[in-house]
Amino acid sequence: MTRPSRYALLILMVLLVLSACAAPPAEGEAPAASLTPAKTAAAAFQGETAVTPSAEPQITPLPGETLPPQPTPTPDQRLDPADWRDWPVVPERISPALQALYREGIARGNSPHAFSKVGDCQAIKEVLMGLYDDPMRYRLPEDEQYLAETIENFAGSFNRDGQAVKGGYNAAAVLSPMWADPQVCEPGESPLECEYRVHRPSIALISLEVWWDGRTPERYEQYMRTIIEFYLENGVVPILSTKADNVEGDHSINRITAELAYEYDLPLWNFWLAVQDMPYAGLDPTRPDGFHISYEAWTVRSHTALETLDAVWRMLNQQDVPVPETAETPQITPAASETEEPVSVLFLPAELLSAPEEGADPGKPALILSLAERGETGTQPLGLRLLDPQSGALTELPGGTRALQAVSPEGHFWLASEGTRLYLQSLDQAGQPLEILLDNRAVPPSAGQTAAWGLDGSIFLLARDSEGETRLDWLPADGSERVSLDTGGQQPAALLGPSAGERVYWLAECAGCEIPPVWSSPLDGGEAAELGAYLRPALSPDGARMAYLVENEDGTETLGLLDLINGADRQLPLPPGALVDGAWSADSRLLALLMAERSDYSGRQFGFRTYILDANTFSLRQVLELDGLNGRVLYAPDGVQLVRASTLIQDSAYRLHLEQLDLRSNTAAAYDESLPPAGEGFLWVQSLAWVQLPASTLSP
Numbered sequence: 152m153t154r155p156s157r158y159a160l161l162i163l164m165v166l167l168v169l170s171a172c173a174a175p176p177a178e179g180e181a182p183a184a185s186l187t188p189a190k191t192a193a194a195a196f197q198g199e200t201a202v203t204p205s206a207e208p209q210i211t212p213l214p215g216e217t218l219p220p221q222p223t224p225t226p227d228q229r230l231d232p233a234d235w236r237d238w239p240v241v242p243e244r245i246s247p248a249l250q251a252l253y254r255e256g257i258a259r260g261n262s263p264h265a266f267s268k269v270g271d272c273q274a275i276k277e278v279l280m281g282l283y284d285d286p287m288r289y290r291l292p293e294d295e296q297y298l299a300e301t302i303e304n305f306a307g308s309f310n311r312d313g314q315a316v317k318g319g320y321n322a323a324a325v326l327s328p329m330w331a332d333p334q335v336c337e338p339g340e341s342p343l344e345c346e347y348r349v350h351r352p353s354i355a356l357i358s359l360e361v362w363w364d365g366r367t368p369e370r371y372e373q374y375m376r377t378i379i380e381f382y383l384e385n386g387v388v389p390i391l392s393t394k395a396d397n398v399e400g401d402h403s404i405n406r407i408t409a410e411l412a413y414e415y416d417l418p419l420w421n422f423w424l425a426v427q428d429m430p431y432a433g434l435d436p437t438r439p440d441g442f443h444i445s446y447e448a449w450t451v452r453s454h455t456a457l458e459t460l461d462a463v464w465r466m467l468n469q470q471d472v473p474v475p476e477t478a479e480t481p482q483i484t485p486a487a488s489e490t491e492e493p494v495s496v497l498f499l500p501a502e503l504l505s506a507p508e509e510g511a512d513p514g515k516p517a518l519i520l521s522l523a524e525r526g527e528t529g530t531q532p533l534g535l536r537l538l539d540p541q542s543g544a545l546t547e548l549p550g551g552t553r554a555l556q557a558v559s560p561e562g563h564f565w566l567a568s569e570g571t572r573l574y575l576q577s578l579d580q581a582g583q584p585l586e587i588l589l590d591n592r593a594v595p596p597s598a599g600q601t602a603a604w605g606l607d608g609s610i611f612l613l614a615r616d617s618e619g620e621t622r623l624d625w626l627p628a629d630g631s632e633r634v635s636l637d638t639g640g641q642q643p644a645a646l647l648g649p650s651a652g653e654r655v656y657w658l659a660e661c662a663g664c665e666i667p668p669v670w671s672s673p674l675d676g677g678e679a680a681e682l683g684a685y686l687r688p689a690l691s692p693d694g695a696r697m698a699y700l701v702e703n704e705d706g707t708e709t710l711g712l713l714d715l716i717n718g719a720d721r722q723l724p725l726p727p728g729a730l731v732d733g734a735w736s737a738d739s740r741l742l743a744l745l746m747a748e749r750s751d752y753s754g755r756q757f758g759f760r761t762y763i764l765d766a767n768t769f770s771l772r773q774v775l776e777l778d779g780l781n782g783r784v785l786y787a788p789d790g791v792q793l794v795r796a797s798t799l800i801q802d803s804a805y806r807l808h809l810e811q812l813d814l815r816s817n818t819a820a821a822y823d824e825s826l827p828p829a830g831e832g833f834l835w836v837q838s839l840a841w842v843q844l845p846a847s848t849l850s851p
Contacts, residue, residue, distance in 0.1 A: 228244060229413050229416060230409075230413070231413075232406065232409040232410040232412070232413045233406075235393065235405060235406060235408075235409035235419075235421070236423070236424065237424075238409065238419060238421045238424065239421060239424075240420070240421045240422070240424050240425045240455050240458075240459075241420070241455065241458045241459050241462050242390075242418035242419055242420065242459060242462060242463060243462070244418075244466070245418060245463065245466035245467055245469075246416045248416065249388055249416070249417070249418075249467065250466075250467055250469070252383065252386055252388065253353060253354075253386070253388050253467045255386050256353055256385065256386020256387055256388075257353055257386070259385075259386050260351055261351050261352060261353040261385070261386055261387060262350075262351050262352065262353055263304075263353050264304055264305060264306070264307075264308075265305065265307070265308050265350055265351060265352045265353060266305055266308045266352045266353065266354040266355065266356060266460060267308070267313050267315060267346050267347070267350050267352040267354075267355045267356070267387075268280075268312070268313060268315065268316050268355075268356050268358065269315040269316065269320075269325055269343065269346075269355060269356070269357045269358065269359065269378065270315075270316050270320065270356075270357070270358035270359055271316075271317070271318060271319060271320045271321065271358075271359065272317075272318035272319070273358065273394075273443070273444060273452070274312075274316045274356075274358045275312050275316055275317075275318070276309070276310050276311060276312050276316075277449075278444075278449050278452060278453070279358070279452055279453055279456055280309045280453045280456050280457060280460075281309055281310040281311075281453075282309070282310075282453060283302045283309040283310075283453070283457060284306060284307065284308075284309040284310035285310065297461070298457055298458070298461050300461075301457065301460060301461040301464055301465075302457070304464065305460065305464075308350075308352070313346045313349075313350055314331065314332060314335060314336060314342045314345040314346035314349060314350075315342045315343050315345075315346040317330065317342070317752075317753055317754045318752045318753055319750075319752060319753030319754075319755075320342070320359070320753065320754075321359055321374075322359045322371055322374035322375050322378060323370070323374050324342070324753070324755075325341060325342045325343045325359075325378065326341050326342075326343060326374060326377060326378070327341055327342075328340060328341055328780055328781075328833060329755060329756055329780065329800070330342050330753065330754050330755050330756070331345050331754075331756075332345070332729070332749075332754065333729060333731045333747050333749075333756065333780070333781065333782075334729050334730070334731060334747075335349065337525075337530070338523070338525065338530075338780075338781040338798070338833065338835040338837075339524075339525030339530070339781070339798075339805075339832075339833030339835060340525070342754075343378060343381060344381070347381075347382075347385060347387065352387055353386075353387060353388065354387065354388045354390065354460065354463060354464065354467075355382050355387050355388070355389050355390065356390045356392065356420070356456065356459075356460065357375075357378060357379075357389055357390065357391055357392060358392040358394070358420075358422075359371075359375070368399070368403040368404065368407055371404060371407060372407050372410075372411065375407070375408070375411055376411070379391075379411065379415055379417070383415070388417075388418075388463065388467060389415075389417055390417070390418050390419070390420055390459060390460070390463055391408050391411060391412045391417055391418070391419045391420070392408070392419070392420045392421075392422055393405040393408055393409070393419070393420070393421050393422050393423040393424070394422065394423060395422060395423055395426050395432065395433045395434060395444050395448065396434060396441055396442045396444075397441075398440075398441050398442055405423055418459070418462075418463050420455065420456060420459040422451075422452060422455060422456075425451050425452075425455045426444070426448050426451055426452075429445070429447065429448060429451065430445070430447075431445065433445060433447075433448035433451065434448075435448075514563075514843045514844050514845050514846055515539075515541075515843070515844060515845075515846050516540065516562070516787075516788060516841055516842070516843055517537050517538060517539055517540065517841070517842050517843075517844050518537070518538040518540060518794060518809075518839060518840075518841060518842075519535055519536070519537055519538075519548075519555060519558070519565060519839065519840050519841075519842050520535065520536045520537075520538060520555075520796075520809075520836055520838075520839050521534075521535055521553075521554050521555035521836065521837040521838045521839065522534065522535075522536060522807075522827070522834065522835070522836060522837065523554075523834075523835055523837045524830070524832040524833065524834050524835075525832060525833040525835075526831070526832035526833070527832075531552070532552045532553065532554050532837070533551070533552075533827075533834075534547065534548065534550060534551040534552055534553055535547075535548040535550070535553055535554075535555060535567060536548065537842075537844075538809070538822060538825060540811060540822075543822055543824065543825040544825065545825040545826065548576070548584065549584050549586070550567060550569060550574070550576075550586075552569055553567040553568060553569045553574070554567065554568050554569070554596060554837060554838075555567055555837070555838050555839075555840060556568050556573070556596060556600060556601065556602040556603070557600065557602055557603050557604050557648050557649070557840075558604070558840040558841070558842055559604050559608060560604060560605075560606050560607075560608060560649070561608075561843060562788075562841060562842045562843030563577055563842070563843055563844075564576065564577045565577070565840070565842060566589070566602045566604070566610070568593060568595065568596055568601070568602065570595055571590075571591060571592055571593050571594070571595060571615070572588060572590070572591050572593065573588070573589045573590045573591075573593035573602055573612055574586055574587065574588055574589065575587045575589055575610075578844055578845065579845070580845045582845075589602075589610070589612065589626070590612060590614050590624075592614045592615045592616075593612055593613065593614050593615075594613040594614060594615065594621060596645075599644065599645030599646075599658065600645055600646050600647070600648055601613040601645060601646060602646065602648075603646040603647075603648025603649055603650055603655070604648060604649055604650070605628070605649065605650040605651070605655070606649060606650070606651045606692075606693075606694070607628050608628035609625060609626060609627045609628040609650075610625075610626040610628075611623065611624070611625055611626075611646055611648070611650055611655050612624050612626070612646075613643050613644075613645075613646065613657075620642070621638075621642045621643050621644075621660075622635045622638075623635065623636045623638050623643050623655070623657065623672055624636070625655070625674060634674075634676075636655065636672040636673075636674070636676075636679070637672055637673075637676070637677065637678050637679045638657075638659075638670070638672060638679050639670060639672075639678060639679035639680070639681070641659040641660070641670060641679070642659065642660040643657045643658070643659060643660070643670075644657075644658045644659060644660045644661075644667060645657065645658045646658075647669070647688055647689070647690045647697070648690065649690065649692060649694060650694060651692075651693055651694025651695070652694055653673055653674050653675060654671045654672065654673050654674065655671065655672050655674070656669060656670070656671045656682075656688075656690060656694075656697070656715075657669070657670055657671070657672070658670075658688075659681075664684070666684040666685065666686050667684065668681050668682070668683060668684045669681070669682040669683060669684070669685050669688055669697075670682065682713075685697070685699035685711070685713070686699055686700045686701065686702065687699060687700045687730075689733055689735070690735075691735045691739035691766075692735055692736075692737055692738075692739050693739040694715065695714065695715055695716050695739060696712060696713065696714060696715065696739060696766060697712075697713045697715055698710060698711065698712055698713075698733060698735075698742060698766075699711045699713065700730055701722060707724065707725070707727075708725045708729070708730055709722045709723065709724055709725060710722065710723045710724075710725050710730070710744070710764070711723075712766055721769070723764070723769055723771075725744070725746070726746060726760065726762060726771070726773075727746075728746030728747055728748055728749065728759075728760055729746065729747040729749055730744060730745070730746055730747075731745050731746070731747045731759070731781075731782055732744075732745040732782055732783050732784050733745065733784065734784045734785050734786045734793075735786065736786045736790045737786065737788050737790060738790060739766075740765065740766055740767055741763055741764065741765060741766065741786070741790065742763070742764040742766055743761060743762070743763055743764075743784045743786060743793055744761070744762045744763075744764060744784075745759050745760075745761055745777070745782045745783075745784045745795070746759060746760045746761075746762065747759055747782070748760060756780060758776055758777055758778045758779060759776065759777040759778075759779075759782045759795075759797070760773060760776055760777075761773065761774045761775065761776065761777060761784065761793070761795070761812075762774070763814065774793075774812065774814060774817055775812055775817050775818070775819055777795050777797055777810075778797065778799060778808070779797030779798050779799045779800075779808055780797060780798045780799075780800075780835075781797060781798045781835045781836075782795065782796070782797045783795065783796040783797070783836050783838070783839060784796075785839050785840065785841070787811070787841065788841055791813065791814050791815055792811055792812065792813055792814065793811070793812040793814060794809070794810070794811050794812075794839060795809075795810055795811075795812060795819075796808065796809045796810075796835075796836040796839060798833060798834060798835045801829050802829070804829040804830055804831055805829060805830065805831070805832065805833050805834050806823070806826070806828065806829030806830075806834065807823070807826040807827060807834050807835070807836065808821065808823055808826075809821065809822045809823065809825075809826060809836070810822065810823075
């Protein structure tokens with residue numbers, strides 16, 4: 152059966168018509184600081200099968216000597232990049248090195264049933280293979296029934312765009328945090344890194360790029376090397392792709408893609424060849440840009456991509472070592488200091504946690520910042536800083552890698568975590584640090600807050616027992632015995648602080664579910680109860696309300712307000728944008744909302760809009776906008792000031808921005824000169840809070 156007749160048998164019910172690929176970023180606009188070429192991994196794939204020149208002198212044996220058999224040079228099975236137009240549409244060989252990398256990646260946690268796409272508007276699910284997750288949208292020819300096995304193996308990966316596919320994406324954009332979804336991706340993550348973390352593919356199909364004046368082939372090659380080497384470093388097999396167009400005029404993009412496939416010995420999907428026999432070589436004659444492919448070419452694109460995925464997958468699995476169905480979770484042996492029994496303390500006398508007596512010096516407010524940086528080796532906590540808002544003085548606190556967890560109700564103390572250790576910290580009247588170890592088996596705050604204060608000064612924390620199970624422990628403020636609360640047989644993952652009244656609220660671990668359920672545990676020893684699944688819940692300071700987010704099917708968002716006292720639930724539409732952070736006022740009435748401004752098409756982020764919601768009247772007003780990425784917002788104790796933090800891009804580097812916004816005058820004062828200098832790593836504020844310190848510890 153000829154290839155065109157096979158395409159004719161496919162039944163496509165595509166719903167979306169492409170508009171255009173948005174204009175890409177200007178050069179140097181956004182540094183891709185979080186990714187660096189993985190030289191060690193790349194070395195294993197650069198020219199591994201190349202022919203060794205035979206210009207070495209011949210060895211003549213001595214009389215009576217027998218030389219061992221000399222190795223025969225291995226023929227170079229790779230195709231010549233200069234002849235890329237003649238390369239097959241579907242790759243026909245896989246190197247042993249890629250087979251070994253594939254097995255290693257799965258052993259490290261990559262899924263043998265997942266693949267990712269990296270591309271622009273011609274890689275979205277409507278154009279590229281999305282139909283294969285819906286049996287009603289396609290029919291395989293009689294002689295291609297074998298493809299059903301591949302469709303079944305990768306079910307769930309076809310009809311998704313993931314984090315590395317968006318209209319207007321190019322090889323530069325997928326490496327920059329500016330294009331990452333702030334609601335899905337971690338601070339400083341590029342779309343490429345984000346997609347790998349959330350989907351853990353074993354194969355990645357890379358189909359770039361949009362061409363425009365000013366982008367040189369050399370820059371495209373540089374970015375593509377970074378993408379390729381990122382995947383090789385993480386045990387993912389990259390599949391490269393040629394494109395149908397020749398907007399650049401000399402086919403330089405396709406030629407470089409073939410050269411990279413040759414150098415790294417990677418499979419190449421020659422989509423250019425697949426459409427050469429079609430009218431207009433697969434391009435849409437009704438569109439003058441010379442880039443977009445025709446509707447008929449969509450069918451060819453999906454089908455040949457499926458054939459390529461099938462061929463690569465089968466060749467990768469042609470080995471004696473079986474590929475495990477699921478990767479085993481590595482067993483982590485705790486350090487010696489963490490194998491001791493948990494510390495149980497009467498942490499501080501209750502009078503030190505109480506509010507100052509009448510007439511006593513109440514101290515001065517200060518900001519405590521928890522900083523982090525994402526660089527070549529991943530995310531590194533940078534510890535805690537104290538900022539005097541009056542003088543702008545910034546003080547580094549002891550414990551250089553600790554992260555802020557919570558601040559006590561009166562603001563005199565804070566909880567900080569370092570790995571599995573949880574500390575209670577403060578400063579004395581002379582400005583010297585006070586510190587007590589509360590627990591050395593506390594759960595690290597990777598998934599959220601794992602320690603919280605109660606309004607009465609008690610402390611709640613998540614800790615591991617000797618069998619590795621997670622406990623929810625309560626340390627009453629009166630210094631009485633530590634109590635383990637009921638969790639209904641669930642494993643707590645994060646606390647929702649602060650805790651008020653007779654219950655503490657928390658999120659349960661939930662393997663495979665999109666929204667973890669919210670639970671509450673009573674302090675009187677009763678049974679825990681489930682409230683339901685709520686996306687990104689946030690408790691008010693008085694513990695009476697819980698705000699949460701609803702993502703609607705049309706792409707809009709709704710804010711929910713649940714009254715935890717009487718059960719009333721109200722949902723309010725949000726302004727355009729993506730909600731990235733929120734903060735309650737101290738009186739639990741006002742809610743500050745930070746909404747990211749993003750292009751609906753390309754996903755590029757342009758800054759943040761800030762809104763103030765009155766939870767009693769449901770009125771909403773907008774205040775001054777905020778520039779940068781990874782925004783954070785915090786209400787000041789007086790209720791008329793907002794603290795806002797973000798990360799700015801400056802001269803191909805990242806720097807922190809911190810400001811205090813007066814809601815009465817709608818003016819902001821910045822503290823940027825007090826913050827750490829700009830650097831190549833992505834700096835950001837993990838969390839921030841107000842504390843109340845003795846007046847003598849801060850500048851006058």
